[in-house]
Amino acid sequence: MQMEEDWNGSLRQIKEVVGERNFETWIKPTRLSFEGGEYRLKVPSRLHQEWVSRHFLHTIVKALTEPGGSPPTIRVVVEHDGVKRESGDAATAPQAATRPAKDPASARRARGPVVGRLVAGYTFDHFIVGAANEVAYQAARSVALATGPSRFNPLFLWGSVGVGKTHLINAIAHQILRGSRSHRVGCLSAETFTNLMIHALKSDRMSEFRDRFRRLDVLILDDVQFLAGKDRTQEEFVHTFEALHGEGRQLVLTSDEAPRNIARLEERLRSRFEGGLIADMHPPTPEMRLAILRAKATARGVELAEDILLEISLRAGPSVRELEGALNRVLAFSSFTQHTVDRSLLDQLFGPLHSIEPSPAPNIATIQEKVAHYFGLRVEDLRSHRRDRLASQARQVAMFLCRSVGQAALTTIAQEFGGRDHTSVLYAVRTAERQQKENQDLARAINELQTTLREAALQSARSRP
Numbered sequence: 512m513q514m515e516e517d518w519n520g521s522l523r524q525i526k527e528v529v530g531e532r533n534f535e536t537w538i539k540p541t542r543l544s545f546e547g548g549e550y551r552l553k554v555p556s557r558l559h560q561e562w563v564s565r566h567f568l569h570t571i572v573k574a575l576t577e578p579g580g581s582p583p584t585i586r587v588v589v590e591h592d593g594v595k596r597e598s599g600d601a602a603t604a605p606q607a608a609t610r611p612a613k614d615p616a617s618a619r620r621a622r623g624p625v626v627g628r629l630v631a632g633y634t635f636d637h638f639i640v641g642a643a644n645e646v647a648y649q650a651a652r653s654v655a656l657a658t659g660p661s662r663f664n665p666l667f668l669w670g671s672v673g674v675g676k677t678h679l680i681n682a683i684a685h686q687i688l689r690g691s692r693s694h695r696v697g698c699l700s701a702e703t704f705t706n707l708m709i710h711a712l713k714s715d716r717m718s719e720f721r722d723r724f725r726r727l728d729v730l731i732l733d734d735v736q737f738l739a740g741k742d743r744t745q746e747e748f749v750h751t752f753e754a755l756h757g758e759g760r761q762l763v764l765t766s767d768e769a770p771r772n773i774a775r776l777e778e779r780l781r782s783r784f785e786g787g788l789i790a791d792m793h794p795p796t797p798e799m800r801l802a803i804l805r806a807k808a809t810a811r812g813v814e815l816a817e818d819i820l821l822e823i824s825l826r827a828g829p830s831v832r833e834l835e836g837a838l839n840r841v842l843a844f845s846s847f848t849q850h851t852v853d854r855s856l857l858d859q860l861f862g863p864l865h866s867i868e869p870s871p872a873p874n875i876a877t878i879q880e881k882v883a884h885y886f887g888l889r890v891e892d893l894r895s896h897r898r899d900r901l902a903s904q905a906r907q908v909a910m911f912l913c914r915s916v917g918q919a920a921l922t923t924i925a926q927e928f929g930g931r932d933h934t935s936v937l938y939a940v941r942t943a944e945r946q947q948k949e950n951q952d953l954a955r956a957i958n959e960l961q962t963t964l965r966e967a968a969l970q971s972a973r974s975r976p
């Protein structure tokens with residue numbers, strides 16, 4: 512069949528671009544068909560759908576485009592036991608996670624972790640899922656529900672403060688402990704791990720320490736960036752990691768940075784961390800914020816009108832913690848004063864809402880930092896004349912954002928990017944503008960970065976006296 516030949520040829524091309532490992536994990540399990548005038552790429556799960564659409568669709572479209580022809584439409588569909596789910600469905604609509612069945616027998620069996628402690632309310636059913644955390648959420652579910660060794664080992668979740676990393680890893684632990692398996696789970700921060708190790712060293716009980724960790728079925732370590740520069744702890748953790756991983760035990764890690772951006776992390780650990788699935792988490796979209804607020808209010812047994820929830824979410828600071836803080840203030844105040852929660856109470860607590868506040872612009876340094884971070888590069892890579900595709904694309908995006916969100920002059924941008932000619936900035940800005948229309952991944956990257964940058968600018972404007 513003609514299409515099959517095309518696809519096989521394209522596969523070779525895709526493999527070259529995405530690399531062997533990505534190819535094996537993400538492309539190989541897919542099937543391509545041509546139905547109703549469009550290509551359908553069939554993938555085995557929602558996670559797969561999200562990941563392929565986000566990272567590889569552009570490459571696949573390119574590989575299937577005939578020389579001189581226009582790019583074909585490809586729909587990524589989940590084919591699960593013959594049931595299809597269209598690409599993009601609900602992926603952007605925030606929704607509460609499905610509630611796991613409450614089985615009294617399993618509730619009775621529920622135990623705590625062998626090492627560490629869990630936060631009771633941090634479960635999957637209290638976690639709001641949306642575009643900002645969909646991949647991380649799906650991966651976490653898949654790890655928590657895997658019956659055999661999971662495909663994602665280790666699972667590495669990263670994102671800035673308050674995006675829900677600790678919540679999600681607790682949810683994994685709760686779910687595993689609730690399951691029928693008699694799993695030994697360790698769920699603790701890297702800091703606690705370090706303290707336990709120091710204590711063991713001092714009291715000459717290292718072999719006990721090692722046993723304790725190496726007998727685990729699942730080890731979840733929060734905030735591994737804490738290990739940066741701590742050579743002795745890293746050394747010990749490498750051994751723990753290898754012992755567990757070698758036996759097919761699940762590891763889950765979180766950090767505020769992607770592995771390659773954690774400074775003073777031993778190369779061995781970095782490469783281990785990169786050997787599984789890395790999922791980034793982003794600040795919630797406005798719709799997700801509203802859903803989170805609603806869920807938090809409901810969890811506290813309070814019903815608030817939609818417009819009041821919206822008002823609170825608009826008035827609270829950008830992070831989820833600030834959102835929760837604002838809700839706490841409102842609830843505390845209304846219970847003390849017996850005041851019903853209405854607009855006048857909110858004005859009293861937060862001051863009047865100025866809806867036409869001019870939005871502050873982020874500066875070039877912030878833009879460079881966020882863009883470099885997003886693409887897993889260093890700021891120097893953007894400012895230098897590094898010419899490879901990733902650096903060039905990231906640089907174009909950064910320049911485009913400096914011009915659009917940052918409202919900076921071309922000459923200023925030229926100067927801040929290693930003293931280039933300003934016409935090359937103009938060219939880069941135009942290229943990013945044009946490519947956004949053709950490349951979904953890029954459009955999405957720019958969109959996410961714009962949100963992050965606006966939030967960063969808003970936050971620094973707020974923190975200024």
Ligand code: ADP
Binds near residue numbers: 640832
């Ligand atoms: P991190 O560990 O990434 O800094 P946390 O997991 O501690 O963030 O989240 C901070 C607070 O925000 C917690 O109370 C958590 O329940 C809440 N939160 C963050 N993201 C979500 C979400 N998507 N749904 C519900 N609650 C969330």
Ligand code: MG
Binds near residue numbers: 677678733
């Ligand atoms: Mg945390």
